[in-house]
Amino acid sequence: MGRGDRLLQAVGALGLAAFLLVAFTPMPNVLARWDGEAPEPTPADAIVVLAASVSVDGALSDDSLRRAVHGILLYRQGLAPLLVFSGTVLDDLASEAAIRAEMAHRLGIPAAALLTESTARTTREEALRMAELLQPRGVHRILLVTDRYHMRRSRGLFERAGFRVHPAPVDNLSHAQAPEQRLRLMRHLAQEALARAYYGAAGYL
């Protein structure tokens, strides 16, 4: 066995150990709890629900639906007079934001309490567009709804855009127990860590 083989073998052993650690121990759950922001359900000027994704036939993804429902429930608790949805347009269909606003309206939220923003394609753009949309209306204190693993970066961006942010995270993965769910959680955490590094290097955070 040559030096190259021994090196590959060591990399393989490390990879296998990492896989077993992530899939079959609570390590990703601990990381998610350590990395996430705790909910601060306090009264605010608006509830801002960040985008996730929508399919080409206009069906909201699970993440998108979960965030939207969480925003609706916060509104129902009377925590803010405005419910704002973000989400871009896909092809010629209605935007993710409009689909969620329509759903909220059908679930009893008054049209006057709903706002949408459908031009932002990244979290940074969402923060900037929301500042343009909301701050002229006197909205400065917001309840921010996004997934728990996405909250730290989002909070930093919205605070930088001039908002006072109270996290209202959606948490469906940090208690994951099935190996597949833990792998998915770890993937999200790794993506977020890379995204934060990229945003930091680009000077966005």
Added chain:
Amino acid sequence: VFVLVLVGVTSVAMYLVGVKAWGWRDGELRAAVRRTLVCLGMTLVFFLANLALGVLVVLVGRWILAGFVSLYPASDVTLVVLSWLQAMTFQSWREFARRRVEPGG
């Protein structure tokens, strides 16, 4: 734990069939495990190379187009399977090449 038990049971069954029925040797199992780790290592190397290339292409795309190009497709889960296929193919090729050049191979 359930899936680990499943994998454990089928592995033990295969071990018994291999040793009792087909005459496989314990020492060869250790060599097979080492070879598997080499293949796994090569899969990781290909995966990281593919991922790095994907991120680079997206970032260059953003810079050239001065617009939005999503990074998420670069980390699609199919990349793991495709990296594994790459690793198996190139590792097999590498072993064939080694057998060809080594005396007695």
